[in-house]
Every structure is written in structure tokens, then in C-alpha cells.
Amino acid sequence: MEKSTFLSGKAYRRVVDFFGLVTTQRVISLGLLPLALLYQYLPPALKIVFDVPCLFSLVTGHNCYACGLKTALGHVFSGRFGPAMDINPLSPIVALILVYLFLSAFFEGEKESVRI
Numbered sequence: 474m475e476k477s478t479f480l481s482g483k484a485y486r487r488v489v490d491f492f493g494l495v496t497t498q499r500v501i502s503l504g505l506l507p508l509a510l511l512y513q514y515l516p517p518a519l520k521i522v523f524d525v526p527c528l529f530s531l532v533t534g535h536n537c538y539a540c541g542l543k544t545a546l547g548h549v550f551s552g553r554f555g556p557a558m559d560i561n562p563l564s565p566i567v568a569l570i571l572v573y574l575f576l577s578a579f580f581e582g583e584k585e586s587v588r589i
Contacts, residue, residue, distance in 0.1 A: 502574040549565055
């Protein structure tokens, strides 16, 4: 006995192809860069909501490699590299990684959607 599906034929194939392109990694890669860009434009009252204390700093009293990264990325995406390097020297590298992840996820979707 054949299994009955709601969609059949080409319509079913299109739905499977579309949702096959939506992976968790792709959603995260496409979402990180816009979130980092939007964070810098939040009013200070809302930035407090997203400030999470660093557990490493609380336990050891020393800064970790990610301390100040949100603020530093805001400076990098605003074109202020000096203050970004003062806050966190890794921020330009992390910014490049975010841009790479965003572009590779975006163009992967374009490449996969053209597939026949």
C-alpha cells in the first residue's frame, strides 16, 4: 500500500528542497552579522538587557578573550578600529569571521537553490 502525502510530485519536491536548505548552522550564520550590526544602534537602556556578566572574569578576576567583544564589534562595524583594538584586540578577526560566515551561508543558499 502506497503512503499518501499531502503534497505529491513537483510540489512535494519543491517543499523538500526549500526546507532542506534551511539548516540550524545556516540560520545562525545568517543571523549573527545582522544582530552584531543592530546591537551598536540600540539605546543604552536596551543594551543593559543584553549585557551578560563574564563567568570567567567573575571567578578568576581576569578578562577572558571574549570580554568587551560586543562593544569592540560595534566599533569595528562603525569603522572605529582604534577603540576596538583597545577594547579587544581580537575584534577585527571576529568581525571578518562573522562576515565570512554570513556570506558563505548566503551564497550557499543561492548555489543550492539553482540546483536542478
